[in-house]
Amino acid sequence: MISEIEIVKAKINDVKKIIEIEELSYNDPWPREIFMVDYLFNASSDYFVAKLHGKVIGFIGVWYEGKKLHIINVAVHPNERGKGIGTSLLLFAISLAKELGYEVVYLEARKSNISAQKLYKKLGFIEVEELKGYYQDGEDGIRMELKITKEEGN
Numbered sequence: 001m002i003s004e005i006e007i008v009k010a011k012i013n014d015v016k017k018i019i020e021i022e023e024l025s026y027n028d029p030w031p032r033e034i035f036m037v038d039y040l041f042n043a044s045s046d047y048f049v050a051k052l053h054g055k056v057i058g059f060i061g062v063w064y065e066g067k068k069l070h071i072i073n074v075a076v077h078p079n080e081r082g083k084g085i086g087t088s089l090l091l092f093a094i095s096l097a098k099e100l101g102y103e104v105v106y107l108e109a110r111k112s113n114i115s116a117q118k119l120y121k122k123l124g125f126i127e128v129e130e131l132k133g134y135y136q137d138g139e140d141g142i143r144m145e146l147k148i149t150k151e152e153g154n
């Protein structure tokens, strides 16, 4: 686990790096315009970046949806994976949800994305729904959620 990373709210200058990591991470990345629109104009979304020595090496995006915090994206630069940064980003989002009084944190993952699912399960997420043909290429997804209990918030 890298201890020197900091996780901070993404600034407009970080969006370029976020898009770069997105494009290195997915076969079907979000178009950059979508990121810009979501970052600039969606008042119900926030992006946070993990920085190591000032360099963006990962990010997490969340949507605020009533009593639920929706993790819409999380990715770490391929050269920096397996060092605990994904875990740190998820723990950050879970802390944020607790702090803001959300009841549930949830997300979707491709059925084939076993490493991401392992990460989510490690942190207590459980599968709650199968999403038939959820992705554009027809792959099924799964929805996973973590309930925030009062005890966990203490």
Ligand SMILES: CC(C)(COP(=O)(O)OP(=O)(O)OC[C@H]1O[C@@H](n2cnc3c(N)ncnc32)[C@H](O)[C@@H]1OP(=O)(O)O)[C@@H](O)C(=O)NCCC(=O)NCCS
Pocket (backbone or CB within 6 Å): 025, 026, 074, 075, 076, 077, 080, 081, 082, 083, 084, 085, 086, 087, 088, 108, 109, 110, 113, 114, 115, 116, 118, 119, 122
């Ligand atoms: C998923 C992702 C964010 C994890 O980031 P990371 O920094 O590598 O994660 P961590 O180092 O914190 O590892 C967390 C856990 O993920 C799992 N994991 C990570 N790499 C793995 C691999 N190659 N194979 C299997 N499991 C793996 C392990 O359970 C690991 O926990 P452990 O180290 O205690 O065993 C990263 O792999 C990524 O960016 N993938 C591409 C984008 C993506 O798929 N995002 C999720 C969309 S749902």
